[in-house]
Amino acid sequence: MFIHNFKYSIKLLLKNRQLVFWTLAFPIIMAVLFNMAFSNIENSETLEAIDIAVVDDNSFNSSLIYKNSLKSLGEGDERLFNITYTDEKGADELLSEKKVTGIFRIVKNEPVVTVNSNGLRETVLCYVVNEIKSTGDLVMKLGFEDIRKNISSGNKIDYEKEFTDIAQDVLSSDANINNVSTSNMSYIMIEYYSLIAMACMYSGLLSMTLMNYRLANVSAVGKRSAVSSAKKSRIVLPSLLASFVVQIAGLILLYLVLIFYVRADFGNELPKIILLSLAGSIAGLSVGTAVSVMVKAGENAKFTGLVGVIMAGCFFAGMMGVMMKNIVDKNVPILNKINPVAMITDGLYALYYYNSYERFWFDVISLAVFSLIVLLISINGLRRQTYDSI
Amino acid sequence: MTVFNAFLKVVKKNIITIIIYTLIVIVFAAANMQTDNGPTGFISEKPDIMIINNDQGSALSKNFEKYLRENTNIVDIHGSDEDIADALFYRDITCIVTIPENFGKCVISGNTPEVEIRTCGNDFAAFSEMIISQYLRIQNSCAKRIQDESKLIETINSSPNKKAEVNITTKLDTSVMSKSKTYFNFAAYSMMSCILFIVCLVLSSFNELSVRKRTIVSSMNYKKYGFDLFLSSFSYAFAVWVFFMLLSLIMVGKSMISLRGAAFMLNAFVFTLSALALAYMLSCLLFKKNAITGIVNVLTLGFSFLCGVFVPAEFLPSWVLSIARVMPTYWYIQNNELIGTSEHLSGDVRSLLINFLVMGGFTLVFAIVGIIVSGRKRKIA
CATH class of the missing domain: 3.40.1710.10 (abc type-2 transporter like domain)
Structure with missing residues (x-):
């Protein structure tokens, strides 16, 4: 009886095209779309060499500090600028065609920067020009200070060497910065994590569809099941197991796409990720069961409603914009503490970003408690459903 | 009138969906409409x-x-x-x-x-x-x-207080233009979803075999029936466009009452026509109403992700943008970019017109495919 029900439950699920689309195909389509849209977004956030034009005239050539500094900033693999040396007209053309971020020129011995608009690249250009100007002034100040000291102590002075040494000293001075950043800073991963969470929660659609077949007040099959001699547990448990099996198959497909096509970074924590996905899928199954049992509405209304609720959960968990999860976590933390999509997303995020596992286990336990509460509510609802007539 | 009433009934039934799509554009556009710097001078970015x-x-x-x-x-x-x-x-x-x-x-x-x-x-x-x-x-x-x-x-x-002179060439109010561009880019998703979802639902209801058979045997003039369907769909799409344009006045402000504002609105109108034609074609191609939600979601999300609605086009890989060229949303976004960033709109009229023409071409192709498929279906019925 158990195996018979299980087999037919699987058949029922796989023959329902709408269900197959939402639970198996939709997450994969979204993963492909995410990959296409986000594959370049973080690369474009890095500070690449900035294209600038320098007006190469007599004024520029006589301002040695700018000439030499810009030359050194435009050399090497880690250069800050890609410099085009040109005349006034050429520089203006390059800027108007947006081929360069800005123009550097010397006017009346003072540096002048021309940019098209405001922006980070433009700011960096201005900052660097200001710093060259400041460093030049500082070299002069320190140089005169040294010369004054040497004169007062009666030492012989080589002016040119004095200034060159100081300039060399300032430019080669070590900042001694220890960068302890971690490499796991890709916030786009949150998109994929919330997608996995969505796929886990879509198991609710599977369990809800099967439970609708078992409920006398929803379907004709349910009426026949209700009057049969079979125990409710023998009807309900195979349905839940079948939903779980189909869900796992869907998740495996999604993970295959994410690992081999999208190349999402899951680190070396695969067992824990599997555990979290299973816990998430159980949470989804329990939600679907509860909606089917507790909500008195038609099949379509329940389906649309559940998809809507899951999508709302995804929205708060950051699927439609990574920052949303952060905004909710900061301002209405309770919302994501009771949102199973956010619990799954947060658990995956904790595994990716943090070295410790406290936050991960907190999310797993939260999911388990959530599932238990929702399942208890469903069981309580199911136990009370008896009909004299319907 | 019968057709129009049926249309209104479906709209009423799906009003929640329309509200959700409207809220999406409000939330996303508002979240991304951060105040940029004005055009009055150079202002440094600060990390x-x-x-x-x-x-x-x-x-x-x-x-x-x-x-x-x-x-x-x-x-x-x-x-x-x-x-x-x-x-x-x-x-x-x-x-x-x-x-x-x-x-x-x-x-x-x-x-x-x-x-x-x-x-x-x-x-x-x-x-x-x-x-x-x-x-x-x-x-x-x-x-x-x-x-x-x-x-x-x-x-x-x-030393650090020495500042070089900085000149900025743009005369555009980049703050307002950035807001307008963001709003109209996000509106592409919501407008297309509202139009595709409702028009497909209504037209596919009328395209159902049993309804079609009854319509064919009825005394109703077939041309009038077709015209009523077109007029109702167009009126709905027009109403969606008017609604989102009014919303733009609230979200972006008075700057919409300008030449650039009018250009944004015109662009949105041409895009609305392509969305309407696409909805017509889909309703002729789809056999089951259940499939509408899935297909509409995949199409609207797909267009939005690949054409620069959710992620700015400048961040998309070039191969994705090459694929996006076969979608009307791409040309709509390109026009928004032009309108929002062009120093002199009159100088870019040719590019704008080309993008309008491509969108018009899409509208025509969708409509022709729809007419051919619906003609075949009529013969089958």
Whole structure:
């Protein structure tokens, strides 16, 4: 009886095209779309060499500090600028065609920067020009200070060497910065994590569809099941197991796409990720069961409603914009503490970003408690459903 | 009138869906309509950083903090280490600078104290590192010559206040244009969803075999029936366009009442026509109403992700943009970009017209495919 029900439950699920689309195909389509849209977004956030034009005239050539500094900033693999040396007209053309971020020129011995608009690249250009100007002034100040000291102590002075040494000293001075950043800073991963969470929660659609077949007040099959001699547990448990099996198959497909096509970074924590996905899928199954049992509405209304609720959960968990999860976590933390999509997303995020596992286990336990509460509510609802007539 | 009433019934039944799509555009556009800088002059971008100063008593560490305050936005994150780490991950801050305990003493004694930084690795983080590095280099080279703390601070501070002259060429109000562009880009998703979802639902109801058979055998003039369907669909699509244009007046403001505002609206209208034609074609191709939600979702999300609605087109890989060219949304977004960034709109009329023509071409192709498929179906019925 158990195996018979299980087999037919699987058949029922796989023959329902709408269900197959939402639970198996939709997450994969979204993963492909995410990959296409986000594959370049973080690369474009890095500070690449900035294209600038320098007006190469007599004024520029006589301002040695700018000439030499810009030359050194435009050399090497880690250069800050890609410099085009040109005349006034050429520089203006390059800027108007947006081929360069800005123009550097010397006017009346003072540096002048021309940019098209405001922006980070433009700011960096201005900052660097200001710093060259400041460093030049500082070299002069320190140089005169040294010369004054040497004169007062009666030492012989080589002016040119004095200034060159100081300039060399300032430019080669070590900042001694220890960068302890971690490499796991890709916030786009949150998109994929919330997608996995969505796929886990879509198991609710599977369990809800099967439970609708078992409920006398929803379907004709349910009426026949209700009057049969079979125990409710023998009807309900195979349905839940079948939903779980189909869900796992869907998740495996999604993970295959994410690992081999999208190349999402899951680190070396695969067992824990599997555990979290299973816990998430159980949470989804329990939600679907509860909606089917507790909500008195038609099949379509329940389906649309559940998809809507899951999508709302995804929205708060950051699927439609990574920052949303952060905004909710900061301002209405309770919302994501009771949102199973956010619990799954947060658990995956904790595994990716943090070295410790406290936050991960907190999310797993939260999911388990959530599932238990929702399942208890469903069981309580199911136990009370008896009909004299319907 | 019968057709029109049926249309209104479906709209009423799906009003929640329409409200949700409207809320999406409001939430997303509002979240992304951050105030840009105005056109009046050059304003420097400042990275958001956090400072952990473990050498509070030292004047040198305070001077370092002061320099960072002048060149960056200092953000204070109150909470646990986890909250700070989260803020870095989500780019609330781009860099955490930790000034060590013995910073001041170390500098005075001629050594170079190690300053620890933790960044999120983006362009603003790189700029923060540049600012920090610049100060420390100046400080260290001054400290080799000056051992008196107050004189050292005075010398360091004498240099960073020199500013070069900066000229900005744009005459555009980039703040307003950025807002308008963001709104109209996001509106593409919501407008297309509202039109595709409802028009497909209504037209596929009329295309159902049993309804079609009844219509064919009825006394109703077939041409009038077809015209009524077209008029109802067009009226609905027009109403959606009017609604989103009115919403743009609220979201963007008075600047919509201008030549550029009119250009944005015209672009949205041409796009609405393509969406309407696409809805007509889909309703002729689809056999089951159940499939509508799925297909409409995949199409609208697909168009939006690949054409630059959710992710700005400049961040999309070139191969994705090549694929996007076969979608009307791409040409709509291209026009929005032109309208929002062009210094002289009159100079870009040709490009604008080409994009309009491509959208018109899509409208025509969708309509022709729909007419052919619906003609075939009529024969089958």
